[in-house]
Amino acid sequence: MATRVSYPVEIKMKAIEMKVEGISVKEIMEQLNIRNKTQVETWMRWYRNGEVNRLEQPVGKQYSYGKGPAYTSELEQLKAENHFLKQQIEVLKKYEGYGKEVSPKIVVDLVESIQGKVTVKQACSWLGVPRATYYRWKAKPEPETKQPNSLVEKIRELCTQHKFRYGYRKITALLRTQQTINHKCVQDIMQREQLQCRVRVKKRKPTGQPTYIAEHLLKRQFQANAPLEKLVTDITYLPYGGKMMYLSSILDLYNGEIVASSIADRQDTALVLDTLNQLPPVPCAMLHSDQGSVYTSQAYQEAVKGKGITMSMSRKGTPADNAPIESFHSTLKSETFYLEGITHTTTAIVEQTVRDYITYYNSIRIQTKRNNQSPIDFRRLAI
Template sequence: MGKRVSYPISVKEEAVQMRLAGIPTKEIMDKLGIKNRTQVKTWMKWYREGEIHRFHQPVGKQYTYGKGPEYQNENEKLKTENLYLKQQIDPIKKVYRMGKEVKKEAFVSIYDAVKDTVSVRAFCQMFELARSTFYRWKKQDLLPKQQVLIDLISSLCESHQYTYGYRKITALLRKERRINHKTVQRIMQTYGLQCRVKIKKRKQTGQPYYIAENHLKQDFTATKPLEKLVTDITYLPFGQKPLYLSSIKDLYTSEIVAYTIGDKQDVSLVLDTLKQLQTLPKGCVLHSDQGSVYTSYAYQKEIKEKSITMSMSRKGMPADNAPIESFHSSLKTEGFYLHHLTNTTTAIVEKTVREYIDYYNNIRIQLKLNSQSPKEFRKLAVL
């Protein structure tokens, strides 16, 4: 067992004053040479409960159970008693409408102002109020604040068209305040604010068959922009005629860097998308599936001219190209199914796709990007 350390009264008083000023306990310990942080907590407890006389007690001696302090002189005793009385009287001076019945709102707000110096027990004793009553009043005081939080979460969910789950809503809230993700999850579940997504379907996997080497091997991490790109074509069955979207996604920023909308799933569709890529870094990898448009001579020729390394998924393995598959799923779910745009005009389909890609790149946050949009993340990466 370690040797007990005795601290002078001046050290105890200074530690309490520093803590009341908001100085961290660790900093107080370093400055005053205090070895145990529990010691500071004990002194603060004595101070709040009006037991300042215990600052004088020797190590190992307790001034409880009927034994009071042994003061060196009468002046020291009067000084300690006056400090205790001052602590008892100061909160009363702050009471709204002194001498009349205290309103519960005022009572709670007054305690919030003096809670660093007075315990709940001592504060309630001054006004002859049961602690259970105080806690009931305090809980009632929190209800309006809870409603403000509910309204804020509801507003965020609505502004993002209920495409964000509780993790993303929490990330947005934490930009302005401290909040626990469990609180956000509970509120969203209680008030029906959960993310509205389409049920995901499992696709049957097949045996691997290589056209070009799979350089990614499901490693979708990148260390710089345009280092790894993924591409694919998706069918848009929402308009008056069939439409197809060919898009290319940067795995570093999760940004859609090129896309083309066409009415034919042919080589020209993917070539138009590929030609939108201008300056690419050396060693850039572009990953696709084994579709006929990607294995065509014209496509491979364009890849070679841009000095891009071609990579392909195994046949029947959409998981090898999961990032672009995920984007296309989000586009259809959040852009079309959520708004019931399943039978509209061709012009509206094209407009919806363009607006969603703009939203996806510039506004929609992603947790893996530190709760930033791809555009925000790319700007910070450039700095």
């Protein structure tokens, strides 16, 4: 069994936002370094069902959400699981092929051998098999999947005869003139024996190369000694109005103030340039972002250099390198749209909500790490 990976909540939320925006799962996996596409699908299912709180649960800890047995203490749970695993090993050793994929027969025999000691629900949850599947296997054992050599040879002969121009559907149609057969069986054999159609090669979209990728100069040193010395920027999605909106923000690490922001209905270079142009000339300042295409574009890089700013970029698939601005965007949504239950409203209300919150965040909202002062008050007193 492969080692399961625990992803931070920030990465899960970023993946959901990118999926809502229409970015493909493959591109999301590449950018955020996610191993399995089912992870993204599961997070999206929780998001659609209003179960955003489940994003914070650890790997494998489903019991608190009503999907496994409850115990009065952790020690009791560990004892029960240890007892079950010992019995599982003893039973599995009796069967040929132990260590390979567990067959339905082994699962049924294992659960029946420990009845009275643990419940069927507990046994199935530990085995990772749905209880309904166990009862289906018990009522009607699955037939052997091994196919006779004659069928394999027939399929091989047909594929060779037609020079591998046919896929499993056409091969199935030819076989059905002689016998009854399921297309899934034919597909399984052709995949296992490497007999697939060789005519149409999959087309791959050329991704191209970014114009410019800067070094990771910030290196998670999120403290600054003067205003506009270190800046961080990012784009977040606002899927709450009549259409998808995007917020581009620049945060000053000195006092946590949002010094520039723009809202638009397109995530393009014009959006980030509009945000950047709100900054005054700041020689020797550092501006940190991720490796998004808008930040690596030639137009954006020329504008950054024109202001005398040094560019820094996060490592690929590492949102934590840009944690302060990620945290701000998360806080903004949590304290406005999530808190007030805003899911479907007008675009104008979305824009006004964001602008009002940024004003509140800069001028009124106190921050513990800044002596319980708002960002603007902290800057004024420091000066």
